[in-house]
Amino acid sequence: MTTEGTMYDLVIVGAGPYGLSVAAHAAAHGLNCRTFGRPMESWHAMPSGMFLKSEPWASHLSDPRGAYGLDAYATTRGVRAEHGVPLPVGFFADYGDWFARQAVPALDERLIASVAPRSAGFEVVAEDGETLRTRTVALAVGVLPFMEIPGPLRGLPRAYVTHSSHHGELDGFAGRDVTVVGAGQAALETAAILTEQGARARILARSDRLHWNTLPPALDRGLWPSLRAPHTGLGCGWHNRLYADTPGLFRRLPAPTRERIFDSALGPAGAWWLRERFAAVTDVRLGTHVVAAEPTGDERLRLEVSGPSGREVLTTDHVVAATGFTPSLDRAGVLSPALRGALRTVGAGGAPEVGARFESSWPGLFLAGLLTAPSYGPSMRFVFGAGYTAGRLVRGVRQRLRATARGTVTRPRTGEERKPAARA
Incomplete structure (x- = not known):
């Protein structure tokens, strides 16, 4: 079915x-x-015991007038969004x-x-x-398509690894042995909640120590x-000021510098308010990673791990990989193969290159969120980056629409189109 004429x-x-x-922002510009x-699907799906790690004043969605910030919503609920007081993720969702509803x-x-690219724009197919036909597209698919699971655990059924x-x-893990892989907020908070709900939770982390944010x-x-x-x-500090306030300057850094910062800045750490709760997790194995994994005959998982004392074998009921997200273009499966193949990439991870005003190398295809972090810096890994992105991206869309109307856009050729014609 096609939306004719639109x-x-x-x-x-x-x-x-x-x-x-x-x-x-697009609606405000007509x-x-x-x-x-x-809306907010991944946030609604989080466990109810989780809290926002970021400060309320750094967790606003963006509208042109700034009328619909988190503090405005909190007022409608009779709640004070205060600095240093974590809010439940359900409240944020x-x-x-x-x-x-408002904007x-x-x-x-x-x-x-x-x-997929089509003449004068794109063809978008709903589930x-x-x-539908459109002149421009903004891809803002969040983080879920880019989930990272360690190699030895990939391909195992979800009954064993998630x-x-x-x-x-x-709460479905109560009474079961669960191994959580990772050292960041997601790993530490998951392990704490599992323990509170009656599971036997352990942490496996490559790092040799856990890092904790301090009370702001x-x-x-x-x-x-x-x-x-x-x-x-x-967070506090001048490096964070660069990442937070000047993503446009970050984009102008040499590519190797951007890649190094993306890989190392704002690394895994637990929130200050989680540390006391996490103390209940007694099995924490640092400097340890999974080497191999295979199901046993009794519906458990056999893990071979390497740590400070060498290799050992663990048996667990389930593994939760809290190992983050990798913004690789290959995982943006919603884009047609021809479109993915035509985009320029940046960095070893193969993220799409993002130019001025968040436009990709294909005219009219704009990107937002995690996929832009290798180009625009660490703030694009967080809600905070939406404030920098939204208005600039929509300005880029309007600029592209004007160029299209003037007929000054040259469409890149896809990989298939670049192939030389066969000789007769």
């Missing part, structure tokens, strides 16, 4: 913090726009739903199956087969402390 200015694929923010996705018209909860993002409530200092703390370590939406 050519949209912009189709947004994804309805998380970045997709909703881009949609709010673009003929459609947004697809289940509900905030995203409220934001969508995002034409939100369609269907998923998008494919995006039920409806086909990613931390697969889980809502964790007061917002108003005097001139000298503020100069030494300024507050930013990514």
Whole structure:
């Protein structure tokens, strides 16, 4: 089924913090726009015992007037969004739903199956087969397509191995032995919740020690402390100020420098408020990684691990890989193979290159969120980056629409089109 006669200015694929923010800016500028996705889906799916790691003032979705921030939603709920007071992830997910109702018209909860280039724009196919035509696309699919699972655990059935993002409530693991792989907030918080709910949880982490964020200092703390370590939406410090406030400058750094920073900045760490709860997790194995894994005959999993004392074998009921996300273009399966094959990439991970105003190397295809982090820096791994992205991306869309109207756009050729014609 095709939507006959309708050519949209912009189709947004994804309805998380970045997709909703881009949609709010597009709507405010009067673009003929459609947004697809289940709003805040991954946030609604998180266990109810989890909390936001970021400060409330660094967790706003973006609209042009700044009218629908997290603090405005908190007021409607009679809640104070205070610095240094963590908010439940469920509260944040509900905030995203409220934001969508206030600022995002034409939100369609269907998923998008494919995006492919066509003359004068793109063809977008919804999960039920409806086909739409649009001049530009903003891909804001969040982090779920980019889940990273360690090599020895890949391919094992979900009865044995899952990613931390697969889980809502964790009470189904009560009484079972669960091994959590990772050393960041997701791993530490998952292990703590599992323990609180009666599971026997252990941590396996490659790092030789766990890192913990400290209690954030007061917002108003005097001139000298503020100069030494300024507050930013990514934490205190001047490096964080660069990442948080100047992603455009980050994009101009030499590619090797950007790649090194992307790999190392804001590494795995637990929130300050989690440390006391995590103390109940007594089996923590540092400097340890999984070498091999295979199911046993009694529906358990045999893990061979390598650690400070050499190799040993563990038997567990389940492994939760809380090992983050890799923004690889190969995992953006919603893009047609021809489109993926035509995009320029950046870094060893193969993320798509993102130019000025978040446009990819294919004119009219814009990117938002994690996929842009290798180009624009660490802030794009967090909700905080939506504020920098949304307005600039929509300005880029409007610029591209004007260029299209003037007929000044040269469409790149796909991989198939680059092949020389066969000789007769």
